[in-house]
Amino acid sequence: MSSVDIVNVHKSFGDNHILKGIDMRVRQGEVVCLLGPSGSGKSTLLRCINGLVMPDQGHVSVGGTLIGRKVQGGKLHDLSDKEAAGQRERIGMVFQQFNLFPHLDVRDNLVLGPRAHRLGGKAELEGKAHQLLAKVGLSDRAKAFPSQLSGGQQQRVAIARALMMGPGLMLFDEPTSALDPELVGEVLDTMRSLAQEGMTMIVVTHEMAFARQVADRVVFMADGRIVEDTTPDSFFDNPGTERARAFLRLA
Amino acid sequence: MQTSINQPDDPATGARMRTSVDVDAPPAAVPDVVAVKRHYGRWVAVAILAALAVGAVKSLAQNPQLEWDVVGQYLFDGLILEGLGQTVVLALLSMLGATAIGLVFGFFRLSKNPVLGTLGSLYVWVFRSVPALIQILFWGNLALFAPRLGVGIPGTGWSLISAPTNDVLSPFAASIVALSIANGAYLAEIIRAGLLSVDEGQRLASSALGLTWWQAQRKVILPQALRVMIPPAGNQFITLLKETSLVSVIAGGDILSKAENIAGYNLRTIELLVVAAIWYLLVTSAATLGQNIIERRTARGLLQQKRKQKPAGAVDMKEASL
Numbered sequence: 001m002s003s004v005d006i007v008n009v010h011k012s013f014g015d016n017h018i019l020k021g022i023d024m025r026v027r028q029g030e031v032v033c034l035l036g037p038s039g040s041g042k043s044t045l046l047r048c049i050n051g052l053v054m055p056d057q058g059h060v061s062v063g064g065t066l067i068g069r070k071v072q073g074g075k076l077h078d079l080s081d082k083e084a085a086g087q088r089e090r091i092g093m094v095f096q097q098f099n100l101f102p103h104l105d106v107r108d109n110l111v112l113g114p115r116a117h118r119l120g121g122k123a124e125l126e127g128k129a130h131q132l133l134a135k136v137g138l139s140d141r142a143k144a145f146p147s148q149l150s151g152g153q154q155q156r157v158a159i160a161r162a163l164m165m166g167p168g169l170m171l172f173d174e175p176t177s178a179l180d181p182e183l184v185g186e187v188l189d190t191m192r193s194l195a196q197e198g199m200t201m202i203v204v205t206h207e208m209a210f211a212r213q214v215a216d217r218v219v220f221m222a223d224g225r226i227v228e229d230t231t232p233d234s235f236f237d238n239p240g241t242e243r244a245r246a247f248l249r250l251a
Numbered sequence: 252m253q254t255s256i257n258q259p260d261d262p263a264t265g266a267r268m269r270t271s272v273d274v275d276a277p278p279a280a281v282p283d284v285v286a287v288k289r290h291y292g293r294w295v296a297v298a299i300l301a302a303l304a305v306g307a308v309k310s311l312a313q314n315p316q317l318e319w320d321v322v323g324q325y326l327f328d329g330l331i332l333e334g335l336g337q338t339v340v341l342a343l344l345s346m347l348g349a350t351a352i353g354l355v356f357g358f359f360r361l362s363k364n365p366v367l368g369t370l371g372s373l374y375v376w377v378f379r380s381v382p383a384l385i386q387i388l389f390w391g392n393l394a395l396f397a398p399r400l401g402v403g404i405p406g407t408g409w410s411l412i413s414a415p416t417n418d419v420l421s422p423f424a425a426s427i428v429a430l431s432i433a434n435g436a437y438l439a440e441i442i443r444a445g446l447l448s449v450d451e452g453q454r455l456a457s458s459a460l461g462l463t464w465w466q467a468q469r470k471v472i473l474p475q476a477l478r479v480m481i482p483p484a485g486n487q488f489i490t491l492l493k494e495t496s497l498v499s500v501i502a503g504g505d506i507l508s509k510a511e512n513i514a515g516y517n518l519r520t521i522e523l524l525v526v527a528a529i530w531y532l533l534v535t536s537a538a539t540l541g542q543n544i545i546e547r548r549t550a551r552g553l554l555q556q557k558r559k560q561k562p563a564g565a566v567d568m569k570e571a572s573l
């Protein structure tokens with residue numbers, strides 16, 4: 001399992017300054033819920049952690065490894081496509097829209113990543129896929145295509161897919177926001193059991209009950225800055241800022 | 252309780268229709284049988300078209316200028332079949348070349364790198380704008396202004412290999428080069444559109460799984476783009492199949508070149524054009540059939556993509572095995 005260090009991360013898209021100096025540290029095995037109003041930069045920050053978005057300034061390191069960059073002559077230089085891809089092997093990510101590969105069945109969705117990294121033979125990886133599908137309660141759906149699954153099932157497949165490479169860190173970007181209310185529970189249960197196993201997790205979510213129960217810490221962002229970084233109880237019962245109080249009133 | 256629903260009077264019978272629904276009333280007798288639709292208009296159209304077709308076939312069949320036994324005699328002529336083979340090989344190789352070129356320039360056009368992007372746009376602009384016939388004539392007559400072709404460093408006089416243009420670039424080779432380059436511009440656009448049709452989330456998910464750019468294209472993006480690309484690419488191939496007839500201007504050895512050669516000494520121009528036309532019709536039909544088969548095979552798993560989030564269990568597994 002990996003710790004995460006985010007140091008003075010800035011990011012702009014064109015003239016839009018989205019992240020304005022983020023500092024944040026996540027210890028090994030910790031579950032951090034990232035909350036904040038829409039457009040505050042939560043997804044952008046999450047994507048900086050696995051290098052899908054590269055900071056304009058500052059850096060992120062995971063398990064002590066600098067993400068997407070290397071130091072040369074006192075400056076940061078981008079890694080090659082291949083080196084950056086290799087780093088993502090140990091960081092799992094789950095998206096709001098699931099993003100399963102629609103042309104592949106469930107088992108092939110799971111096996112694709114590790115095959116590309118040559119992490120094992122076909123039979124071995126398929127065995128592992130079946131184990132993980134059993135873990136998320138979908139052993140009988142290995143041969144189904146994503147479009148034949150419910151949203152909750154698709155998201156559980158996406159979680160299993162992210163677990164295939166044995167990640168030390170899992171990033172979740174609003175994993176239940178696209179789900180019908182009655183399907184939210186099954187996905188949160190899967191995440192809860194992952195947290196209990198000691199997985200380091202950073203979860204962007206609007207599920208306040210989940211944040212309160214499962215998170216070790218709540219980080220509240222607004223306008224590209226971290227406004228509060230505290231325990232769930234203190235955040236929900238006794239928010240320290242007016243921004244957080246306004247956010248909680250609406251939630 | 253009474254619910255009132257206003258309905259127009261029936262003008263045919265003059266009877267007043269029920270204007271209210273009495274929930275407690277016994278249901279009226281409604282027949283169980285739905286009338287079969289009779290498409291009279293269609294039958295009339297078919298009859299007219301059939302009459303026109305019979306007329307056209309009759310005038311062709313009975314035209315004294317067109318001797319069908321001559322057509323039959325040349326349909327399987329050795330030279331014609333040889334030309335047919337050349338046409339098919341020419342079309343297949345050119346399609347292969349055009350696809351390779353199209354892949355490169357299609358990706359270029361989507362590249363964030365402005366140099367590659369501009370290069371892609373320029374390629375498409377030039378080779379889509381100049382008529383294929385001019386491009387064929389150009390490559391066929393390359394020897395006129397580039398008598399030798401070779402690999403070397405320009406201006407130094409040093410060269411690795413060099414050979415007379417006409418030895419390297421036979422009319423057949425020139426035809427393949429010209430058709431590949433010209434059609435490559437169209438394929439680049441088809442491939443670009445296909446790549447654009449794939450959801451951005453697929454790229455994100457591929458990257459997040461640690462696939463390199465090329466692994467993501469090969470395993471995730473292109474297979475999905477293919478589904479969108481196949482109908483226009485099939486269309487382009489059929490256009491290309493017929494476009495191969497243009498190479499007869501540089502004696503490219505295709506079926507039309509052969510038909511013209513034969514007509515040159517037996518003067519049966521119309522009959523030989525009909526022979527060529529019949530073969531084009533057959534080859535194009537085969538290509539269309541092939542396209543349908545490929546389309547069905549690439550639809551695997553994606554057919555139901557539109558019907559999102561179907562609950563488990565309500566699924567017909569036969570769909571998956573398509």
Ligand SMILES: Nc1ncnc2c1ncn2[C@@H]1O[C@H](COP(=O)(O)OP(=O)(O)OP(=O)(O)O)[C@@H](O)[C@H]1O
Nearest residue numbers: 013014016018036037038039040041042043044045
């Ligand atoms: N690739 C991009 N190009 C341009 N602008 C972007 C890009 N990604 C994000 N943005 C902009 O950055 C801002 C913050 O986006 P981000 O997705 O990080 O917010 P968020 O906190 O995740 O919001 P939400 O709760 O709606 O998901 C938005 O205004 C968005 O339009």
Ligand SMILES: [Mg+2]
Nearest residue numbers: 042043044173
């Ligand atoms: Mg977001």
